[in-house]
Amino acid sequence: MRDVTETMVGFARTLRAAGGAADPERVQAMLAALDHLGVLDPSGVYWAGRLTLCADPDDLARYDRCFAAYFSGATAGPSRRPPPVVVRRVTVAEPDGGAAGEEEEDGDLKAATASAVEVLRDRDVARLSAAERAEVARLIALLDAGAERRRSRRFAPAPSGRLDPARTVRETLRRGGETSLLRHRAHRTRPRRVVLIVDVSGSMSPYADALLRFAHAAARSGGRDVEVFSAGTRLTRLTRELRHRDADAAMAAASAAIPDWSGGTRLGEELKEFLDRFGQRGLARGAVVVIASDGWERGDAALLGEQTARLRRLAHRVIWANPHKARPGYEPLTAGMAAALPHIDDFTSGHSLAALEELARLIADGGKGRAHARRAG
Numbered sequence: 001m002r003d004v005t006e007t008m009v010g011f012a013r014t015l016r017a018a019g020g021a022a023d024p025e026r027v028q029a030m031l032a033a034l035d036h037l038g039v040l041d042p043s044g045v046y047w048a049g050r051l052t053l054c055a056d057p058d059d060l061a062r063y064d065r066c067f068a069a070y071f072s073g074a075t076a077g078p079s080r081r082p083p084p085v086v087v088r089r090v091t092v093a094e095p096d097g098g099a100a101g102e103e104e105e106d107g108d109l110k111a112a113t114a115s116a117v118e119v120l121r122d123r124d125v126a127r128l129s130a131a132e133r134a135e136v137a138r139l140i141a142l143l144d145a146g147a148e149r150r151r152s153r154r155f156a157p158a159p160s161g162r163l164d165p166a167r168t169v170r171e172t173l174r175r176g177g178e179t180s181l182l183r184h185r186a187h188r189t190r191p192r193r194v195v196l197i198v199d200v201s202g203s204m205s206p207y208a209d210a211l212l213r214f215a216h217a218a219a220r221s222g223g224r225d226v227e228v229f230s231a232g233t234r235l236t237r238l239t240r241e242l243r244h245r246d247a248d249a250a251m252a253a254a255s256a257a258i259p260d261w262s263g264g265t266r267l268g269e270e271l272k273e274f275l276d277r278f279g280q281r282g283l284a285r286g287a288v289v290v291i292a293s294d295g296w297e298r299g300d301a302a303l304l305g306e307q308t309a310r311l312r313r314l315a316h317r318v319i320w321a322n323p324h325k326a327r328p329g330y331e332p333l334t335a336g337m338a339a340a341l342p343h344i345d346d347f348t349s350g351h352s353l354a355a356l357e358e359l360a361r362l363i364a365d366g367g368k369g370r371a372h373a374r375r376a377g
Contacts, residue, residue, distance in 0.1 A: 020054070020066070030048055050063055126207060194288050197290070200261050207350070226239070268303035271307040295338075301336045319363070
């Protein structure tokens with residue numbers, strides 16, 4: 001029962017992050033309803049939450065999106081924006097007569113709208129307050145960071161495509177030798193593998209939490225086709241820890257598994273270890289590989305360049321997210337970054353919610369419709 005409670009509280013937290021009215025009192029009502037309906041029936045779980053966590057009609061569509069994203073891995077669409085805050089300008093009366101605090105007439109009344117979400121989207125996560133970080137973390141959990149679909153070697157029945165002789169013959173035999181319809185087959189599609197390597201060294205500590213939360217969102221979107229590693233002074237595989245449904249529980253498990261948090265950086269050695277141990281097993285072959293690092297390499301920069309080139313020969317696409325890229329006047333002049341840059345397809349930032357949304361689009365795009373961009377800006 002404890003696991004059920006943690007799962008449902010995590011769902012309520014997700015719904016609340018999307019703007020729903022899932023306060024503690026409603027969560028308690030939902031858990032009480034589940035005691036009567038049971039948790040083995042998906043329909044019972046759905047209606048227990050819908051009848052207790054929704055406060056008005058506007059919550060229904062939001063609830064359906066979050067329920068699908070949390071329990072089935074479907075994409076949670078963007079929630080409705082919060083209503084604008086109307087700010088009225090209040091003026092002090094002139095000495096010749098008007099009452100203090102009286103609102104100006106007609107043209108003197110001005111309305112301004114502001115959205116907290118829109119303000120936070122472009123803010124550097126390293127400069128956020130604790131409350132703002134918590135809000136951005138909730139929004140990151142709702143990102144869809146799934147990859148494009150690629151053609152599989154396997155075939156499936158299809159209305160058109162290649163002729164399927166075996167199915168056609170079986171159908172003919174079932175009809176007593178009379179040929180009726182020709183059967184066809186086409187290649188199946190499956191999500192392209194995504195590999196995320198997140199630098200957790202001291203220089204990346206202001207951004208590591210947000211990037212690992214993004215990796216959790218990717219793991220939720222892509223399921224078994226997503227692999228996550230942390231890199232610092234050693235390589236740590238975090239795939240199992242980040243598959244937990246609840247973002248906070250996943251982050252706690254990942255934090256406990258990382259032995260070199262806020263340490264040094266030997267990215268070239270870690271990338272070589274990744275390719276030696278996992279590259280030959282197919283994790284990197286044909287995958288979209290995302291390296292999130294500022295490029296401060298304490299080891300051999302030439303080794304980092306060699307291993308990035310090796311990775312590029314295996315991967316479908318290599319994306320490098322460097323939070324410092326967003327700073328005015330930034331140039332990739334560090335030895336590690338300069339060595340890796342010629343072997344990168346896309347160079348982006350990942351310093352804010354908007355930048356992480358762009359990173360998700362790059363992963364989903366898969367390089368379709370445009371040339372690979374090996375550039376610094």
